[in-house]
Structure formats: C-alpha cells, structure tokens
Amino acid sequence: RIREEGKDSIPEHPYLYETDVEISLVGGSCKSPIERFWNGSSAMYILQKATHNEESDSKEESRTDDAIYAPELLPKESPRPLALSVGRAKQLISLYTMMQNPNMTYLGISDMAVLPPLWVRCDGSDPQHTCWIGAEPLKAGNKVTGVNIYMVSCNGPTADKTRFANLEELKKEHKIRHHSSVVTTKGFAQYELIAAAAIEDTIAESESNIYVDITWNGVDKILETPPLVSAATLNIALESGDPRSPVFQLYRELQFLLALAEGLKTGVTEWPEPSESESALKLVQEFLTDLKKKLDGDCVSGNKSEREKIKCDTAAVDSCIKSIFGERGDLDFTEQLWCKMKGVSSYQELIDCFTLVIKSLELGEIQPWIHQGSSSFLSQLIQQSYHGKMEDVPLSGITPIQMLLEIGLEKMKRDYVSFFIGKSRSSFLFQDYFISTSVDLQEQVHHVQKLHHMLEIIVSCTGLLQFRHENLFPLTQICMQYYKENPLNEKHVFQLPIRPALVKKFYQDDNPAIWKVEISSGHGQKEVKTTWQVSTNAPVEHGTANNSGLFSDSTVNGSSEERLYFITMTQCSQVQFT
Secondary structure (H helix, E strand, O other): OHHHHOOOOOOOOOEEEOOOEEEEEEOOOOOOOOOOOOOOOOOEEEEEEOOOOHHHHHHHHOOOOOEEEOHHHOOOOOOOOOOEOHHHHHHHHHHHHHHHOOOOHHHOOOOOOOOOOEEEEEOOOOOOOEEEEEEEEEEEOOEEEEEEEEEEEEEEEEOOHHHOOOHHHHHHHHHHHHOOOOOEEEEEEEEEEEEOOOOOOOOOOOOOEEEEEEEEEOOOOOOOOOOOOOEEEEEEEOOOOOOOOOOHHHHHHHHHHHHHHHHHHHOOOOOOOOOOOOOHHHHHHHHHHHHHOOOOOOHHHOOHHHHHHHHHHHHOOOHHHOOOOOOOOOOOHHHHHHHHHOOOOOHHHHHHHHHHHHHHHHOOOOOOOOOOOOOOHHHHHHHHHOOOOOOOOOOOOOHHHHHHHHHHHHHHHHHHHHHHHHHOOOOOOOOHHHOOOOOOHHHHHHHHHHHHHHHHHHHHHHHOOOOOHHHHHHHHHHHHHHHHHOOOOOOOOEEEEEOHHHOHHHHOOOOOOEEEEEEEEOOHHHOEEEEEEEEOOOOOOOOOOOOOOOOOOOOEOOEOOOOOEEEEEEEEEEEEOO
16 A cells, blocks of 8 residues: 555655554655665665554554554654564564465455565664665566565674674675575775865864775675776765865855845845954945046056955965966956955945945046946946946945845856866856856856855865866766756765776775675576675664674774774575465
C-alpha cells in the first residue's frame, strides 16, 4: 500500500507497522541513509523503531489495519533515528522475503508486485555489531527470481591498524561463502583536500569542503594509495563568506547589495555601521570636488594615487589572488560613486549623497563619463545632463534605495564579467542569463549571487589547488550550466572529472577520509559482493544499544596523531526462488 501511495510522490511521513516499527519510503531527492555502503539508486523502504508514545500505543491497538498512516508519530525534533533489535530486524526481512517469493502460493497474494529494496536499522546488540540488514529483490522482467540479503556490521572508532582486516583473508572468506574460485577487487578512496576549519566566534561551522573520490581496479593491499591510472572526481561544496577568502571584500559588497534589495522589498533596510574613517557623504563630496576640476568628462583620468585607491577599494583582493582577479581600470562615474556610497550608514545620508550628485549635474559642474549600455536611472539622468535638461527627481520613499541598488548591480555585474571573460577565458560560455536586465531587480540580484558563488569556487580551485585554464574551463562550464537551471544552492556539490596526478601532492602523504575495497564474484544477477571499509565518520546515524564491544582507544603506542576510523563490513547472501 505504501508503494502504491508513493507512486506519484514520496510520502512525507512514516507509516506504523504493528506497534513498534516505522516504515518510510525514501527516494527521489531524499538523502539515502545507506549511501555510504550501498550504491543502489532506486526508492527503498527504511524500517526503524517507532518513536510514538504510550497514548498512541493504545490508540493504534484499537485499529484493525497492520499498516496505518501515522504523521502523528513524527516528533517535532528527532535527534537521531531509533534502531530495532537484530532479532526483530531478521524477522521483518524474513516476512519481506516471503512476500516476494512467487512459490509462496498459500499466502493467497494475487498481485506479486516487485517491491523496492528494504533496509532495517539495527541496534548492534549481536556479537557482530550489526547496524543494518537489507533485502534487495532480483528481477527478470517483472518477475522476482530471488533476493540479495545484506548484513552490515560496524566497529570503532579505532586508530589501531592491527584491528584492520587482511585483504587475502577477506578474499578467501568470500570464496568459501559463495563457492567461487575467482574474485575481482575494486578500490575506492576519498581524500579531503580542503576541509573548512571552524572559524572562531562564528555561530555555525562552514560546510565548505573540497574532496576527491578515486576508484580503481585491482587492489593489492588494505589502505593502499590509489594508482595514477585511477578514475577521479573532484567534489566541491563551498559556502560564500569565509573571512579568509581572497574575495571576502567582494562578498561584503554583495551583502550590502542584498540588504538594499531586501529593503526595497520589505521597506526596512539594514544599514552598515558608520565607518571609523571617512563617511560616505565626505567621500562623495571629495569625489565631486575632484571632478569639478576636470571638465574633460573622463573620471578615470585622475591622478595615479586616486586611481589606485579606487581600484583597491573596488576589488580589495588579496595579493595572492591578484593574478586571477585583477582590479578593473575602467570604472565609470556610477561605479566609482558606488564605491564611495557602499558605506552609507543611514537613509538620510543616502539622500544627502544623491542630492549633491544631482545638484552638480543640474548646474553642469560635472560631465561624467558612463559605460555605453548603462541602464540605471542615474545613468539616464547623466545622459539627460549632457543636453542641459534633467527631469525632477523626488528623493523620497524607495527611490534613493533603488537608485543605489541599480548602480551597485551594474558595477558588480561588470566585475564578474571581467573575471569570467577576461581572466578565466570563458567568453563563449558566459550566458546573457546572468547579466540580463529584462528581469526585475530582485531576480537580477539572485543572478549576481550565483555569479559570486561561482567566483568563490573558481578562486578556491585556483589559489588552493593551483588549477590552470584547462581545468578551470570545464569547471566554469559545469557551474554555469547548473546555475542557469537551478536556484542558488551553496550546499550543492559540483563534480569535475580529473586526473589523480592533478591533486596527488595534496593527498599522497595524507590518510583517507574513506577507504574501501569491494570483492566480487559471479556475473549479472548472480554477482555477489563483500565490502570492507574504514571511514573517519560513523557510517550510521542511529546509535547502538550496546557499545561494550566497540573500540574507543584514541592513541596507539602513546601517539595521538593516528586517525580514528570506523570499520564497516558488508556481506551479501543470495536466495534464489527459481
């Protein structure tokens, strides 16, 4: 019944079976709780201990259905899922297997539909510390021909490598269990290249990380370093706003842009704290005074020190990144004005700044240069001033905020375009989508956010991994394609196929975060696997009822430098129905 109800969409809440088991159908975009040790991609049932209270117990016992819809069973906040005993899990797996067996005619099941795989959380109370038991139907067309039964055990964490398995013993055990004479091995390793450390005085840790997944055939020993002929994928998950980022000042500029956009939408604007140095109003006054002295209209032709000041104020980039994110030298009047006004600390100061600018334009004291194609309201006023006639501008309500937002948007768009086209040489990749003015201001701001996230990714791979154009080019293409089709998502993992040699120097002397060997025999539906892996993170999010047998040592031979690993073993047994 759960399968039928989940055909159109995955049910939002679990169902109660009998009085002690919750059944959830997991699939689609949901994160699989077993992805660390099972590669299946289809929908699946997840069974665990029910979290209901005694009142719901008595309520459910009065109902006749075994499986009932139970949204009330979900607590508002569940710190961790609950596991069933290993004995109860085996009983549930047996019932599931029986339901899938076409030979069980006496059960009177008319519709022998192929059910999704089923996995049961276990409490590790048996000697093997079993944490999951799973069952996956084997199919021939629409007919079930058998079931694969998986037993997953977990021990650890430990730093004592003498507790690790021996590869030859694992292969021998697999051959005996499955009566096979030939086995093949496949390796997998994951190395964290750049793991974002927690920043002091921040509320939450950043989830940013850059790591590489490597797979290869023919494993010779446990924890071997992957050979250079392996297949590798770089995984990049990066959150913007790290104060250590070379483009952090640009991020702060973007945050002010977002504050203006929010103020335009809600009527409430969060202004920056007043600057300890010069106020925005004073900077604008000095800027206009300097322009009044140069009626040639070329605002970039100021003295060299002023140009350098503007450039540095604009990009504010770290010296190590200047080679890839150079400061633009073609800032027009509105862009330089944004650089002065991005520190404005109140609505009144905003009005005062624009009042000075409009007055200077009306009196013809300045004849500033602007980029061709500039479409902001201020740019239109400047163009009107060339002809000595300007429309009246009521500097009230949201008008001043919108005027500042518009010039900030234009300036930042050109910053990103300058990088992606000029520096990363991705001109034909760059889509009009990101800089289009045909959508409303709020949508344009979202597009600029996407551009900044892409910039953070490219800058990180360039500065930290020393990537060159041949690697940045496909990465830029992947990022642009994703953001053309999806909303901003800084938790998304961007994946780039690479050669292991490109990043080997970053992991060759490091311990892997995950290392796994897969031993297999048979072909097609007859294939069976044994998997042994170590990981720095626990492979299960549900705890175990009895930790007495788990390793808890954190030092080996007096050293605390060894990495702690959880050891996970997955064994497969096959039951044939025909």
